[in-house]
Amino acid sequence: MSDDFDVIVIGAGHAGCEAAWAAARLGSRVALCSLSRDTVAHMPCNPAVGGTAKGHLVREIDALGGLMGEAIDATGIQFKLLNRSRGPAVWSPRAQADKREYGRWVRARLETEPNITWICGKAGRIVIESDRIRGIELEEGGGFIPGRALVITTGTFLNGLIHIGPETQPAGRAGEPPSRDLAESLKSFGFRWGRLKTGTPPRLLRESIDFDGGVSRGTFVEERGDAEPVPFSFLTDAIAREPTSCYLLYTNEAVRDLVRAHVGESPLFNGQIKGIGPRYCPSLEDKIVRFPDRERHQVYLEPEGVESREIYVNGCSMSLPRAVQESIIRALPGLADAVVLRPGYAVEYDFIQPTELRRSLETKRIAGLFLAGQINGTSGYEEAAGQGLMAGINAARLVRGEPALGLGRDQAYLGILIDELITKGCLEPYRMFTSRAEHRLLLRIDNADLRLTPIGRSIGLVDDTRWSRFEARQARFARNREALQSTALRTPCGNRASALEWLRRPEVKLADLYRDGQIALEVQAGQEGLDLASLETTIKYEGYLRRQVATVERLRREEGRRIPEAFAFATVPGLSREVIQRLSEVRPDTLGQALRIPGVTPAAVAVIGAYLGRPMRPAAS
């Protein structure tokens, strides 16, 4: 057994990298198996990290000790805090990445970790012994890798099929082969499957676009991002890179007419594609056909890196034939001379219904087998990374005989993400939104560390550097609050009030008081904005936060009742057959989770609650 790896990770995308990193840092000997070391942490679609709710996920990954936050801070080329004009619970960081630099940074970080062994090869059959992982075979004579836990993060590679007009090509993503044996092997375990679709826009040659001309003619709007970037990571002191601009333009009637004229050639509309695509990220064909009343649609031109020659055409994901794509691109205002380097495409792929998973992301059927990322039906780098992190942590904990780490819906977006996947399954590619969080006011980007870093520390993932920084931040927070309490201000009406009381007024801003020199606060370089936000939010919205905490406590009491792991729902009298089937598939661990399963009514959950609350019958009867 000494040759065994503790944890084998298949795939080195965003999920695989976080999984390998977390497991290795927790002391597991990790085999990281990927097709190539050149596509580590690759961004096959938009060259950006974050966005609404996704930015929250990245902050949480970072707070637990994951990689993504530091990686994007080091390689981002334009940062923007979304929803800045709104409240602190929906501020979300987003950054354009230099995608090549991003992948290199992550690879370099993983290469510093001695517990990780890199294996270049194509994963094949999964080897099990009495429903327990033994290891994995590599295709093309690559041999057998023994291991005690296996984390599969193969993205869209399972039976991937690319569509460009009538052309189809089996592939995970452009230029890479799909995984067949692995797919067959997974299917043989009896998992429930589904098929999804996603897509990507064409890439244009940077030199073929006259950006300055577009701006001066009013065709393009230049977007520079924030002058003072807010970093993703709690460890970042400063964002080093100079910002790079993106450009906004709009579709016109010519584009609309072209799409309408050729929509019959789109695999999305002629029945060639069976998989279900994400409604929040529709293709250009979808937008124009399904929303005919909307006059124009936004298109962003985004550079894929500082040196990169490729421009990503955000908003123009499509699967029309190559020639049609070229005409559409050239019909866009300001892009008459644009050169299409690579056409957009749609990709269909298999995913495993994540209701097959436990909260640890281990499958219920095979002990030691973990799944993370797009294979679970999600979309997005951040959702993938978050799952990878949790799967890596739990694979390492399983090997060490420790109980799984599960985060609650009231603790983290990561908790919501996993709860929804394992409870509801996926009908379309799953993306995180802030509206999915019922305790949204508590799950802010400014307090991700306060929520999660102590958990990361307790499991051993947060190292001393991060921990001492966290302790300093907590102490700073307490001292700053004290300062607000003890500083008296003269209000505009001439009264005196403590800064803390004054700050409770909605229109009074802490940043203004601080910048005007009315109050002295301690700040940490780079973290100033969110540090102050934590302070201000907990004071100004104290009533709201307290009410939400009370709701959390009430729900924990009412819905937190545990359902035993092996509970036989079929023995509960009064449940319909469908409800029993849904419950038996998902196997909820609490009444609250049972209540979130689609098709399970509150009445049914009340029945289970009553049944669980029944006094034990005497053994003799």
Place this chain on the structure above:
Amino acid sequence: MPSTFFSSSDTIVAIATPPGRGALGVIRLSGPDAHRIAGTLLGRSTPLEPRRATFARIRRSRSIDQVVATFFPGPASYTGQDLVELGAHGSPIVLRQIIDAAVAAGARLAEPGEFTLRAFLNGKIDLVQAEAVADLIDSVTPLQARAAFDQLEGTLTDAISAIDARLFDVIARLEASLDFPDEGYHFVDPGDLVRELDRILADTRALLRRAETGRLIREGLQVVIVGKPNVGKSTLFNTLAGAARAIVTAQPGTTRDLLTETIDLDGLKMTLVDTAGIRETHNEVEREGVLRARRAQDVADARILVLDGSEPLDAEDVAILLNDQNSRDLCVVNKVDVGSAWRAADVPALLGRPVVMMSLRTGEGVDALKPALLQALGVEAPERDPVRVTNARHIGLLTDCIESLARARAAVDMSGGAIPEEFVLDDLHDAREKLEQVRGRRAPDAVLQEIFSRFCIGK
């Protein structure tokens, strides 16, 4: 609660008609074996035709009775399960034998309310409707029955759904503005938001306002008749009760104890209480009567204050009028045939209460009594607004809902939106949860669905 109560995998049987003899008695069977058990009882090998009355005989060792059997296959039945109704003759002995036969064939005796519970568990009715079934069966006046029937029909559910739909629309727009800031949409106009929240608040408040009368309809109400001795209280009591229940004499202080009579006043269940005339007295029995009269007033839903119009008001009249005003007081000025010693408009102690002038002796003005009483009770025209909240649980939840809505509305107002949307949304989600609790249902997470179906999201 018996441990079998929640079971709906077995087949239950019960007599659906009230105990005692009647022309007909109905037995219901619900559950997976309902049809098989009915077949055994009827000695049939051919299946019953769905939803068709079939004449048959119940057989055991011999024929027990002739019945009409109707088979309602699930899920299109009251309980959502297979259901068979057997209409037999209404002899308790025969019905008992049929029940015994059904139990022998594998059915279980139903617990009270179990058929409705199954309907609720199977999603055939919501909580409001389940509660309404019990109310409908328990109703003793037409107005009670009507209010319960309206709830069963879903009028309250509909009224709440209508409010919920508008609240949902506001929530979806606000959520869209938070989750999709870069889509180039203007999802919410602040002015529209304020107007819409005001309308939702007004609708919810109106629903709750009608709740109080709804509760009176459901639970009935107690009306106490008070006044000085010998002003005609007992005559009024007898007039409303439609019978000479109270002893009426010319001697003041005849009524000593409380007399009660439950009447149906145009559909409203009302317990009428006649009391001893209130005055200072040294008679021990009468003094106890006065004490009881005062206590009865304290717990009554409404009072009828009776005054003698032929005599000037004295200190005792005024004391009664000024003594704790009830919002549903009605003043009856009696003995107008004898004389008119004062005009209502000149008596400030009436405190603006509604007044009816009458002579209980001649019958003059008595016709105006019932409408005036109904008006004083706030239920003058029940047919015009049939949607009523009649249940204390609903009232509590709607009150909470209004509190959350009002907080959200106030936050929107505050210094032109200085309270950010996510905080406003927190209260709106709370309000919506309360509406869902009334119906005993949790709405699916449809906010994102709504956004995607209405807006082209995805730059």
